[in-house]
Amino acid sequence: MRVVIAPDKFAGTLSAVEAAAAIAAGWSRRAPGDELVQVPMSDGGPGFVDVLHAALGGELQAVTVDDPYGAPVPAAVLRVGDTAYLECAQAVGLHLTEPDRRRPEDGTTVGLGQLLAAAVEGGARRVVVGLGGSATNDAGAGLLAALGATAGTGSLTQGATGLAEVADVDVSAALAAVEGIELVVASDVDNPLLGITGATKIFGPQKGLPDERLVVVDGWLQRFAEQTDRKLAARKGTGAAGGLGFALQLLGAEQTSGVVVVAEAVGLADLVRGSGLVLTGEGAFDFQSRSGKVPYGVAEVAATATVPCVALAGQVLVGSREMRALGVESAYSLVDLVGEERAFAAPADALAELAERTARTWSR
Structure with missing residues (x-):
């Protein structure tokens, strides 16, 4: 299936481009047959x-x-x-x-x-x-x-x-x-x-x-x-x-x-249409993500195309009810998987590992 990978930066550790590459690397280890489309995103801030x-x-x-x-x-x-x-x-x-x-x-x-x-x-x-x-x-x-x-x-x-x-x-x-x-x-x-x-x-x-x-x-x-x-x-x-x-x-x-500026510039809606899954993410996924942050914006585009959206984040600070209010089906935490020390010491490797584990559940 086609998976669109559209994260924001992981502040202080990974740029959006680096985060997308790490997610793709980990996902392909578990699901090498999936078509991965990397679309790094931004909300106007650094990157x-x-x-x-x-x-x-x-x-x-x-x-x-x-x-x-x-x-x-x-x-x-x-x-x-x-x-x-x-x-x-x-x-x-x-x-x-x-x-x-x-x-x-x-x-x-x-x-x-x-x-x-x-x-x-x-x-x-x-x-x-x-x-x-x-x-x-x-x-x-x-x-x-x-x-x-x-x-x-x-x-x-x-x-x-x-x-x-x-x-x-x-x-x-x-x-x-x-x-x-x-x-x-x-x-x-x-x-x-x-x-x-x-x-x-x-x-x-x-x-x-x-x-x-x-x-x-x-x-x-x-x-x-x-x-x-x-x-x-x-x-x-x-x-x-x-x-x-x-x-x-x-x-x-x-x-x-x-x-919205970035989504329109990169043609996110066209890329998401016909995909099987959208992956997004940021350093801290919390309810403030609804205030114009990348995961919420990406989830809105995914919802319009009736494609499920999953978030990978440094930390997940919302429950399942709030998560679904943001349009995200599931969210997975880097810190919960590998611990805070490793999440900061080797963020790309840790994010790749999180993506690999997520693929077990979400790849067809």
Whole structure:
């Protein structure tokens, strides 16, 4: 039978491309007669550009930009026709800095603005920006500054800290820089910018913001929103990637699901149609997977084609009822099979072993 293998990355251990290859290797040991179709996926976070490049080809333009603290870091613009694909994690990703060196109140998104400017200067007429995995929480002020936005007081380039006294913000030059460009935000997050479900409160702790600083930093972002477009700050997706969703929507970007962008680009629906099984996966399969994550998106495509979907994950943190609510027939845990130490020490081998065992049940 034909098996479509469509995992996300296993954060911190395997890229989506590596995860798909490991699953295929293990499955083929048990069921060598099955046709395996590898379709690495992404929700807009780390790996977004690599996955699209593997599927679409195109030309990679190397660009050096600023990381969250101003150090040079390599990034890339993927050009496919007149469309450019960017990944915020390449410029301002959490993974770029060791945990003990992170300064979430100071991290700036200037680097992503530089990457966006490079795409526009390269002739792109449509720019798709994958959001996820950022170390920043500046509401995209740095991105806007890189495109020409200014402030009378405060700073747009010093992270959330610079917004504490910000006033007289002028984004007209940034709007002019992307005039005539179709901007698309590809993200797995629908949180607003501010408040109890906003960027700072929900995602700040993951970036190192202590609880006692959350209200203060959220207040700085609110000040920035009041200087630009307070009403926009309540829109879904503006809280993505520490508020980069806000800045990009301020520039006129359309918000869409990162999984949908990738699924359409790789032709996932056509590949799934007529298959006997779909395998997906990610590092932690939990109920948050319903919020635009790869397994839920892949399971939706599989359900439309009436093809069963099975998940392989580092950890499975949902019960059978929640699993089926996500459209997944069964889910299997790497940690349960080989233990946490081996799952992290030899993730590809362990995932291959899990796939081999899963094939015993699901291959015809």
